[in-house]
Amino acid sequence: MSTVRAAGILLGKELRLEFRSRELLSATIIFALVVVVLFSFAFDPTAAESRRYGPGLLWIAFLFAGSLMLNPSFSREQINETLDALRMAPISPFAIVLGKMLANFIFMSVAELILVPVFAVLYNISLAGIVWRLVLVLVLGTIGLTVTGTVFSAVSAHARMRELLLPLLLLPILTPLLIASVESTASLFQEQPALDRTWVAFLAGFDIVFLTASWLLCDYLLEE
Amino acid sequence: MAAHANTATSASECQSSGLGISFQQIEKRFGSLAALRGVSLEIQPGEFVALLGHNGAGKTTLLRIAALLMKPSRGSVSFSSTSRSRPAVSENSAPKFSIGLVGHSTLLYDELTAAENLHLFAKLYDLDDVDLRVKNSLADCGLESRAGSLVRTFSRGMRQRLAIARALLHAPALLLLDEPAAGLDRQGLEWFSAKLANLKHAGCTILMSTHARNESLDFATRAVSLAAGSVQQDSGPAGDPRPLLAALRAEA
Numbered sequence: 001m002s003t004v005r006a007a008g009i010l011l012g013k014e015l016r017l018e019f020r021s022r023e024l025l026s027a028t029i030i031f032a033l034v035v036v037v038l039f040s041f042a043f044d045p046t047a048a049e050s051r052r053y054g055p056g057l058l059w060i061a062f063l064f065a066g067s068l069m070l071n072p073s074f075s076r077e078q079i080n081e082t083l084d085a086l087r088m089a090p091i092s093p094f095a096i097v098l099g100k101m102l103a104n105f106i107f108m109s110v111a112e113l114i115l116v117p118v119f120a121v122l123y124n125i126s127l128a129g130i131v132w133r134l135v136l137v138l139v140l141g142t143i144g145l146t147v148t149g150t151v152f153s154a155v156s157a158h159a160r161m162r163e164l165l166l167p168l169l170l171l172p173i174l175t176p177l178l179i180a181s182v183e184s185t186a187s188l189f190q191e192q193p194a195l196d197r198t199w200v201a202f203l204a205g206f207d208i209v210f211l212t213a214s215w216l217l218c219d220y221l222l223e224e
Numbered sequence: 225m226a227a228h229a230n231t232a233t234s235a236s237e238c239q240s241s242g243l244g245i246s247f248q249q250i251e252k253r254f255g256s257l258a259a260l261r262g263v264s265l266e267i268q269p270g271e272f273v274a275l276l277g278h279n280g281a282g283k284t285t286l287l288r289i290a291a292l293l294m295k296p297s298r299g300s301v302s303f304s305s306t307s308r309s310r311p312a313v314s315e316n317s318a319p320k321f322s323i324g325l326v327g328h329s330t331l332l333y334d335e336l337t338a339a340e341n342l343h344l345f346a347k348l349y350d351l352d353d354v355d356l357r358v359k360n361s362l363a364d365c366g367l368e369s370r371a372g373s374l375v376r377t378f379s380r381g382m383r384q385r386l387a388i389a390r391a392l393l394h395a396p397a398l399l400l401l402d403e404p405a406a407g408l409d410r411q412g413l414e415w416f417s418a419k420l421a422n423l424k425h426a427g428c429t430i431l432m433s434t435h436a437r438n439e440s441l442d443f444a445t446r447a448v449s450l451a452a453g454s455v456q457q458d459s460g461p462a463g464d465p466r467p468l469l470a471a472l473r474a475e476a
Contacts, residue, residue, distance in 0.1 A: 001350045009347045013333070020335045020374075084293050085331035085390070089348040090320040224294050 003098065006091035010099025011106075018107065024069050028111045032065035033118060040122040050123040055185035058119055059178055062145065066108055067167045070149035073100050074157035083157075087222055094218040097150060101214075104146040112138055130188045133195045137188065140203035141181035147210045148173055154221040177206050242269035242429035243305050243322050243397035245290055250299035252285050252453075259285040260296070261453040267431065267446075268461055269305055269397075272424050274441050275433040276472055277450035283433035284328065286450070287400045290431060291325045305397070321349055324396030326404045330387040334376035338367050338386050341375060342393060349394040357393065365389040366415065380407035388416065392423075399423060401432040405440060416440055434472075441469055 018024055039057050043049065077083035086096050116138070120127050127134065149170055156165040180202040187196035214221070245267045252260040260282045267273055275283050288294040289301060303322075325331070332341050342358040351357055362368045365385040375383060384407040391399065408416055417440045423430060424443050434441065447465035449457040459465040 001348075006348060009344065013336070013344055016340070017333065017335050080332055080334065081327060081329035082331055082333055084291075084325070084327060084329075085345065086348070087293060088291060088320055088323065088325060089345065090350070091348055224288075 001091055003092040003095045006089075006095035007098035007102060010086070010096060011102045014099060014103030015106070018103070024072065025107050025110060028065045028069040028107065029114055031068055032061045032111055032115050035061040035064060036115060036119050036122060045123040047124050050125050051186070051189045051191075054119070054123050054125055054189055055182045057123075058116075058185065059141065059181045061115065061119075062108070062112065062141070063171065063174060063178060065111060066145045066149055067170050069107060069111075070104060070146070070153045070170070071156075071163055071166050073104060073150055073153040075153070075162055078157060083222070092218075093222050094215050096222060097154065097214055097218045100153075101146055101150045104150055105142060108142050108146055109139075112142065125189055130193045133193070134185070134188055136195070137181060137184040137200065137203070140200065140207060141177060141184075143207045144177040144181075144203060144210065145174065147207060147214060148177070151210070151214045151217075151221060158224070177203065180206065241305055241397065242271070242427045243303050243319075244269040244271075244429060245398060245431070246302045246304065247286070247289070248300050248302070250286070250289060250296045250301070252282075252289065252294070253297045259453050260289075262299070263450075263453070263455055264299075265448065265455065265458070266461075267429060269429050270424075270427045271461060272420075272430040272443055272445045273432070274444035274447045274465060274469065275431060275450065276447060276468060277433075277456075280452075281450040282453040283450055284402055285453075287325070287327075287402050287431065287433055290398075291323055291400050292320070293325075303398070321394055322397040323400065324391040324394065324398070325400045325402070326388050326391045327402050328406075330375075330383045332375050332383065332387055332390060335374060337372050337374055338362060338378070339371040341386065342390060345390055346393055351394060361389045361393055366411075381409045381412045384408055385412055385415065388419065392419070396428065398429045399431070401430065403434055404432065405434070413440070417443075441472075444469065 036057070043053070045054070074083065077086070087093070116127070116134070119125070152166055152170045152173070156162040156169060159165045180199045184196050184199040184203065187194055187199070247263050247265045250260050250263040251258065263282070263286060275286065277283050285294065289296050333344075336344065339358055339362065342361055343354060346354040346357055359368070362371050365388065367382060367386060367389070370378070370382070375386065378386065384404070388404060405413060405416060420430065420440050420443050432440070432444070444465050446461055446463065447459045447468035448455060449468055457468055459468055
């Protein structure tokens with residue numbers, strides 16, 4: 001069976017499980033909304049201040065919410081040792097990781113779809129004219145976040161203090177991604193919006209490097 | 225990988241012939257703890273081996289190594305078949321679709337229904353006639369009426385029956401059973417014993433660990449006793465397993 005087909009089957013399983021439990025998505029959305037709303041109380045977001053601080057705040061909210069959402073990605077496979085059943089199936093180990101990456105990307109995208117309009121209203125930022133360019137930045141940033149986060153979720157799944165370990169491992173690794181995402185978003189929030197191609201290219205490069213690394217290392221990621 | 229054709233006959237309990245497994249000087253260490261110390265065993269295709277021993281003897285570790293879920297610290301595992309279509313294979317190229325495992329846990333998703341669990345694994349094993357196979361499997365383990373119920377609503381015994389059904393879904397040639405009777409009631413045990421008899425008849429290789437006496441051990445053709453990570457006694461492929469099994473009964 002091809003890796004893509006197996007990943008598709010596992011993606012279906014992830015979506016079905018999340019649809020039933022609604023654990024990850026609801027917690028992620030609520031957490032991110034709380035962060036954004038609390039920051040809007042912390043300072044008076046005028047248009048100028050929003051352009052300066054808004055992109056960083058938005059991506060910090062995504063990052064924290066993402067690390068919260070990604071934590072149970074592999075650890076919940078340990079409840080009935082279902083990861084063993086997946087590892088024993090005649091499929092590529094990368095299919096298991098890819099299925100989770102795709103599911104996490106979808107969950108994160110749904111959260112962003114809800115969060116970005118709320119952010120725009122609270123911080124007086126007009127999205128008119130920049131929507132598709134912003135979508136490009138969000139997609140590239142979210143791919144980087146979910147690819148890296150899924151990999152580290154697998155790494156930390158066997159650890160005793162995994163809830164603490166994942167953010168400790170993930171957040172420093174994601175610093176370059178955060179900088180690139182914030183800079184790309186900031187360039188779109190200016191009075192004269194323009195997509196910063198250098199940072200966008202950096203985001204794409206980050207995604208390719210980590211996706212390739214996870215493909216090469218997936219055998220070791222899932223080993224006991 | 226091509227879809228594995230299968231029929232609904234008793235022979236479909238097991239792929240065309242059993243898969244032999246050879247453990248060569250297996251050692252497994254967890255930090256300073258040695259779980260297995262130089263275990264060597266040759267299990268021929270079609271053998272039914274009862275793996276005996278107290279808690280901590282190394283039975284589960286050996287089964288997990290056989291299931292390719294764990295790598296030994298030292299030594300190697302290889303597989304062999306009497307089937308001409310299935311040449312001897314090494315650990316690295318072992319045909320995963322030939323191995324089935326019933327572990328300590330159910331290996332099932334609690335938030336999926338019984339049918340959804342079986343559907344998922346049937347698709348991952350690229351089996352044909354998925355709907356029919358799942359339906360037959362559920363009927364066989366007596367859970368047809370609960371096909372649409374979430375697994376988390378099942379009793380321990382029902383979960384175990386479904387776990388066994390899941391492990392047998394792809395008709396494995398090598399079946400690894402780790403305390404499989406745990407949680408089964410009288411009716412479940414009878415069903416399980418009948419299942420094992422069919423599998424043995426179909427030529428499936430079975431490696432079953434237990435520390436307690438149960439009826440399913442009556443089908444064993446060989447008994448191997450582990451103690452502190454080493455093989456203590458082995459009745460051998462042509463030997464009589466009954467004395468070792470009787471000793472287990474006496475201990476119980």
